[in-house]
Amino acid sequence: MCKYCIKYGDGKKWYLNPRNYSDEVIRGESTRVRMEDTLLGQLFGLKGTIQEIMTTAQRFKVDVGLGEKVDDVFPDLHDDSARVMREQIPAMMEQAVAGQVVPLEDAEKIIDLNEGDIFVLPCICRKYYGGREKMCCMFLRPAAEPLQKNIGSWDKPNKMVSKDEAKRILRELDGEGLVHGIFWCPAPVPTMLCNCDYPYCIAIRARFHYNVDEVFKKGEYVALVNTLDCNGCGGAPRCQTRCIFGALKFSPTTGKVHVNQMQCWGCGLCRTACPNDAIKLVPREEIPQLKNVW
Numbered sequence: 001m002c003k004y005c006i007k008y009g010d011g012k013k014w015y016l017n018p019r020n021y022s023d024e025v026i027r028g029e030s031t032r033v034r035m036e037d038t039l040l041g042q043l044f045g046l047k048g049t050i051q052e053i054m055t056t057a058q059r060f061k062v063d064v065g066l067g068e069k070v071d072d073v074f075p076d077l078h079d080d081s082a083r084v085m086r087e088q089i090p091a092m093m094e095q096a097v098a099g100q101v102v103p104l105e106d107a108e109k110i111i112d113l114n115e116g117d118i119f120v121l122p123c124i125c126r127k128y129y130g131g132r133e134k135m136c137c138m139f140l141r142p143a144a145e146p147l148q149k150n151i152g153s154w155d156k157p158n159k160m161v162s163k164d165e166a167k168r169i170l171r172e173l174d175g176e177g178l179v180h181g182i183f184w185c186p187a188p189v190p191t192m193l194c195n196c197d198y199p200y201c202i203a204i205r206a207r208f209h210y211n212v213d214e215v216f217k218k219g220e221y222v223a224l225v226n227t228l229d230c231n232g233c234g235g236a237p238r239c240q241t242r243c244i245f246g247a248l249k250f251s252p253t254t255g256k257v258h259v260n261q262m263q264c265w266g267c268g269l270c271r272t273a274c275p276n277d278a279i280k281l282v283p284r285e286e287i288p289q290l291k292n293v294w
């Protein structure tokens with residue numbers, strides 16, 4: 001289990017702990033930290049508690065060029081002069097916003113645990129980087145109604161959907177190969193269920209481009225290929241094209257696919273593409289070499 005499960009999971013994964021969806025935790029955590037006291041708040045000019053920010057139009061002040069701003073900030077973190085800032089990142093992520101990869105079945109459990117409907121928006125990351133609009137940002141209870149009330153014009157179209165419809169959308173996006181991620185805001189309040197990919201997802205970019213691992217944790221699972229069931233898809237592995245993390249390798253010698261579990265983020269997208277059911281997810285914690293690789 002990751003450090004967030006240990007700290008916030010009550011023996012479960014942090015995002016499957018019903019307590020983290022309760023009024024007590026949402027109200028308590030969302031009003032605990034003032035963003036102007038955090039590095040993130042200072043970077044993006046956010047003031048007030050997360051609850052206050054959600055219930056006003058403040059977040060829209062950071063829309064223009066956020067993608068470029070993030071790309072500008074992260075390289076600087078590797079400069080010696082930014083060492084202090086770099087050291088603050090883990091705490092900053094815990095106090096503000098960061099996330100973790102989840103497979104489809106856990107994303108559906110998150111929808112079940114969330115009280116009320118889900119607010120769906122066009123993907124914010126895609127917008128910041130000029131990608132094609134896609135309705136794949138899902139906001140859970142702490143943000144759903146406040147955002148619906150305070151939405152800015154750039155966030156249209158948007159829609160409030162039922163749990164069943166949210167799950168249908170999740171399955172559709174999974175079929176399209178988008179990685180599911182649950183983001184807290186702040187930890188341990190599950191606030192956003194994102195469905196994104198490279199090169200648009202700001203969190204994935206932060207890791208791929210700048211090694212800022214705290215932004216987006218790997219999932220609680222890793223893929224395992226049953227080579228007896230894998231036929232290599234005749235030399236054109238369907239699973240491999242789904243893995244944006246480069247964890248699957250096709251061997252021309254064996255005619256099968258093999259997984260590099262150190263590179264696997266546990267998204268499960270390879271599994272849902274396999275016509276032979278040759279891939280399953282296994283708990284990361286059961287593999288000694290991987291249980292602390294996040």
Ligand code: SF4
Binds near residue numbers: 229237273
């Ligand atoms: S999709 Fe399944 S059968 Fe095809 S290469 Fe991957 S694991 Fe093997």
Ligand code: SF4
Binds near residue numbers: 248268
């Ligand atoms: S190997 Fe499969 S589960 Fe692992 S990161 Fe790649 S697509 Fe996701």
